[in-house]
Amino acid sequence: MTRVYTSISEAAEKLERSVVTIGNFDGMHRGHQAIFGQVVEQAARLGATSVAMTFEPHPVAFFRPEAAPAKLSVPPAKYGLMGRYGVDAVVALRFDEALASMSPEAFIKEVLVEALGAVEVVVGEDFRFGHRRAGTTELLREEGARYGLKVVVPKLVEVGGAVVSSTRVRGLVKAGELAEVRELLGRPHRLTGEVVHGEARGRALGFPTANLEVVEGMALPPDGVYASRLAKGGDERGWRAITNIGTRPTFGGGARTVETFVLEEGVSDELDLYGEQVMLALYMRVREEKRFESPQALVAQIKSDVAQVRGFFDEGIDGEG
Structure with missing residues (x-):
């Protein structure tokens, strides 16, 4: 060690x-x-x-x-x-x-x-x-x-013909170019933080999320929906997940949040991570965050996003086909 x-x-x-x-x-x-x-x-x-x-x-x-x-x-x-x-x-x-x-x-x-x-x-x-x-x-x-x-x-x-540097990586994270970030890091960009209580909107919509209070000053990608993995402790892999980074404009907007829904069957409902230090690996951006006309329209989009992220993982986006 x-x-x-x-x-x-x-x-x-x-x-x-x-x-x-x-x-x-x-x-x-x-x-x-x-x-x-x-x-x-x-x-x-x-x-x-x-x-x-x-x-x-x-x-x-x-x-x-x-x-x-x-x-x-x-x-x-x-x-x-x-x-x-x-x-x-x-x-x-x-x-x-x-x-x-x-x-x-x-x-x-x-x-x-x-x-x-x-x-x-x-x-x-x-x-x-x-x-x-x-x-x-x-x-x-x-x-x-x-x-x-x-x-x-x-x-x-x-x-790719250019020097690898932290400045270059930060620029790619900021632009949401997470595949290029993985190439320069040899691993996905990871956010570190603590799971905190949110407004429970995800659970009400049928998608209970872990709300991550990211360490202050960490590099964040643009607002949007991401294929991700959530892990706690010394767990290297964690659970396949879908993450929303943004202000939740469908519900009137507000402070920027990082909310993650675990895709593993049966895990999301039983998962209790409040107060835990976790790491969130970001693999790729699925789409930008946008405002929907109703919660029902948002739920329909989330179901589509989840299916798309499951497909990405099945294709081996995280190195596991």
Whole structure:
């Protein structure tokens, strides 16, 4: 099981020799996965621990909260994914004033070398670190050489002729292009949140839904109906489901909600997830949200949507035919 350390001092007590990668790793996309793979491979070769160092909140959110990028993943789900991709340990640091003001040279000496026992660091081409982002891969190489610290900078991963990045993934989520998102992530985009009480309109219509209060700031696709999977706890797959994201215009509109109806026979009526932390995987957009002239017309459309989503799953949209 992947170990998670939440401070430099805690990590220093446990780690003696490591191969480290550093970044926010919000997207956990194919580019990040390639870096994790190299870290794991090098650590095995050197008899070291493979380590991913990451930060909360995102540095942009610390310096300019109003410009914080939408979140593609949140802890602890992010740390779980790191373990899934083979990393032995995660050093999850609080990004605060002390960390932000540390010079690149001090970060290399005190954090990487002395605390983590790093013998090799693997970072992306665009990696920046230290006070005012003054640290570059060139500086990391120069300073690292003083301590016998090898620095590896793999080429950026491309898919479809363009570099895979969290920014690109966010743009695709915002546009509702979830098939392309799956291609860049190697998995569907997942929302994390808590199931809360709603207005029970879905149950009255014959489609009892789980109402998800999504973690604040997560990247959401456009309003509409989606083929999805709802899972709780450590369940990787969960239940096939249909999800509506929107303001429910047929009933006069209101706050934006995320409501999910589980398609497994007999599960929806018995499912009690109130207060549970769940994950909602979004596979594809079925249609946009729209206003219907009556609840009866809405029910007819929902039945059609459900049949369509069942068909998508039967065709293997989630990798299972």
